[in-house]
Amino acid sequence: MKAALAAASEALDLDRLEVRDLNRRLQGAETGAAFEVLNPLGRHSLAVGLRRPVEVTLRGHVGYYCAGMNDGGRIAVAGNAGTGLAENMMSGLVRVTGDASQSAGASGHGGLLVIEGNAAARCGISLKGLDIVVGGSVGHNSAFMAQAGTLTICGDAEAGLGDSLYETRIYLRGQAGELGADCVEKEMRPEHLAQLTDLLARAGIAADPADFRRYGSARELYRFRVSNLGAY
């Protein structure tokens, strides 16, 4: 099936095509169509706003806001991605073989984002339901104010992990810097192990779920306490 898709994929060369025209072509494509984007050369806003299960492979490094607002598209970046990768994603799959810059997967509502390399600061900030799997490490303040979804980190996390966290589950294999406010290590129960096993399998990353620890919200920051009423 994969070979058939690859054979049928249409090449779109950004040295001959404007970004706006590329996005229009991808957004208008029929379900199941496959595209190969050549010469991305760090350009911004590539493959944004897809609303159907369309396969897109970007051959090289991409700039800011790649795969933003993705709703159903299956987008692969064969290279690194700049700031704001897959922001506000709704569904579908985004996979980066290299590293991602800051704010990857910010505010994502659903789908799966796989970063095979490292992600920089603020990965999964304000997460709202997207699942993110990072093969390497993440920078500071990742999953800041995250509300739903999961962040799986196979490497280490810099300081401020899960700061002011609401309900997102964080799975971490490596070392954590100083945890963010209200973020605590939690027990890894069978349902978490099952979820993590599934995430790693879907991400295609070979890691033993038993090596991971789980972090979550202590729920101290956002609970209303009647004893504090006088302060309002």
Next chain:
Amino acid sequence: MCGIAGLFLKTPELQPKLGALFSPMLREMSERGPDSAGIAVYRDVGRNAAGDPRHCKLSLYHADPAFDWDGLAHDLGAAAGIAVEVERLASHALLHATGAPAKLRAWLLAERPEVRIMSAGHSLEIYKEIGLPAAILERFAVPQMAGSHAIGHTRMATESAVTTEGAHPFNTGDDLCLVHNGSLSNHHQVKRWLQRRGDARFQTENDSEVAAGYLTYRLSEGASIAEALEAALTDLDGFYTFAVGTGDGFAVLRDPIACKPAVLAETDDWVAMASEFRAIARLPGVEQARVWEPAPGQVYSWGSE
């Protein structure tokens, strides 16, 4: 916002192509800063055939296109007892002389305060103007320039006026220059601190000039460029990505929370830095380059110690 770019050539064979390689990098950063641009080029160390180590250069600017540069060169030469040559480049003039750049700088500050000193040193030349980066690169014939390294800036003004003087790079000591993306919150305090300590004189209200002055002060204390930047992490407060050039070196630093973007790429032939990868994307051999995002609060340096 602002865009910054730097290219440090490790292979001497590439040096004739410095301007041709660097100009597209800066042009690519136009959208990040379309109000003004500046270029620092390090070239022609020892201009004459004998490679006279006393040879020094000053790049100067005056708003009046009819300004009498020959008269200025004559007066400076007579006062210092040296021969001074003038080379005109659009709104700028490049003065070639022998002696210590600091002495020539001091004479200009005292005798010709209306002339802006863009740079002083042995290999550094700085050209900057208001307008679109592409036009400025052409005006100063940067694509044709040879040299060892170059640093450039495309400005979107935040902390001071849109003027030629307010454009980057800033040079405050011999052959040192700095470009900055961000804003410093304690630059008034640092400026007063520097003014109390030495003969630091500032030509603008720009926060980035204070950062350049700070590095010059640390270097005058005997610090290496890497040590000076380490100290800057403690003393400078705000958001910044700096690219710094010295006579034979190049360095990059981001603030400890990495608010401002930066990407580095390195091959056996060159090191390139830019605000975004698209500035680096067409350099020769980039497919084999190691590409990475500089870590917050970590000094990266090449060349001089």
